[in-house]
Amino acid sequence: MPKISVIMPIYNTGPQLYKTLMSLLGQKEKDFEVLMIDDCSTDELTISTEQTFSRFDSRFKLFRQDHNLGAAECRNLGIQKSSGLYIIFLDSDDLFHNDLLLSMSNTLDQANADVCVCNLLMLDTSNNETSPIRSKRISGITDRVFSLEELGEDAFSFWMPVPWNKMYKRSFITENNLYFQTLSNCNDFFFGYMSVIKANSIVYCYDERPLVIYHVNNAKQISYQFASRNIFKAFSL
Structure with a gap:
C-alpha cells in the first residue's frame, strides 16, 4: 500500500500535463501512487504524455472514462481506485512543490489528524501575476490540531472550500462517504465544506512557502462564474 494517493482528473491539458506530472516525479517523498x-x-x-508516464513508472496509473463525465466523476473514480493511507487531489495543469507530499504527510503522521491544509500560490496565466494565499493563522488554535468548532466565526475565512491545498486520510473520506457532485462547475464546494464539517481533527502545515501552484486561466474563471448558484444547488441535492 502506498503512503499517498494523488488523484488527478485529466482532459486535454496538452503541454501543461507534462509539467504537472514532472512536479510529481520530482517529489522528495517517493512512496506514492498517481491515479490519472x-x-x-x-x-x-495529452494522451501520449499520460501513456508515457504510465509506462515509465508503475506509480503512475492510467484510467480512462468510457464517457466524458467531468472532473467530479473523475475524482470520485480516483477515490474508489486509491489505496494510499492519504489522498490529495491535483488538477492536471497545476504544480506541487517538491516538498509537498513529504511535508504534508509528515504533518499528518505527527498529528494523526483527518485533514492537513497548506499554503498555495495562484498564478494568472493571462498575465503571469501571482497571488500567495495563506490561511489565517489563529493563535492558540491553528498552531495545533483543531476542529471546526474551535475556529468559530473564523471557520470559513480559514477554510477555502477547494480540495487542492489539502491532504486527507483516505479512511476519513470513505467512512464519511465524501464525494464530488456532478455539477457543471463548483463541483468541489460540497466536498470542501462537508470535509471541514465532518473532520474531527485538522492540522495546518506551517511552511511559509506555497506548496501548491494553482493556475488560473480563462476556462477556470468561466467555471466559477456561477459560483453562488451552484453552492446553493450543491447543498440542496
Missing part, C-alpha cells in the same frame, strides 16, 4: 483519470481526452499530446 482521463475523461476521454482527444488531444494527442
Whole structure:
C-alpha cells in the first residue's frame, strides 16, 4: 500500500500535463501512487504524455472514462481506485512543490489528524501575476490540531472550500462517504465544506512557502462564474 494517493482528473491539458506530472516525479517523498483519470481526452499530446508516464513508472496509473463525465466523476473514480493511507487531489495543469507530499504527510503522521491544509500560490496565466494565499493563522488554535468548532466565526475565512491545498486520510473520506457532485462547475464546494464539517481533527502545515501552484486561466474563471448558484444547488441535492 502506498503512503499517498494523488488523484488527478485529466482532459486535454496538452503541454501543461507534462509539467504537472514532472512536479510529481520530482517529489522528495517517493512512496506514492498517481491515479490519472482521463475523461476521454482527444488531444494527442495529452494522451501520449499520460501513456508515457504510465509506462515509465508503475506509480503512475492510467484510467480512462468510457464517457466524458467531468472532473467530479473523475475524482470520485480516483477515490474508489486509491489505496494510499492519504489522498490529495491535483488538477492536471497545476504544480506541487517538491516538498509537498513529504511535508504534508509528515504533518499528518505527527498529528494523526483527518485533514492537513497548506499554503498555495495562484498564478494568472493571462498575465503571469501571482497571488500567495495563506490561511489565517489563529493563535492558540491553528498552531495545533483543531476542529471546526474551535475556529468559530473564523471557520470559513480559514477554510477555502477547494480540495487542492489539502491532504486527507483516505479512511476519513470513505467512512464519511465524501464525494464530488456532478455539477457543471463548483463541483468541489460540497466536498470542501462537508470535509471541514465532518473532520474531527485538522492540522495546518506551517511552511511559509506555497506548496501548491494553482493556475488560473480563462476556462477556470468561466467555471466559477456561477459560483453562488451552484453552492446553493450543491447543498440542496
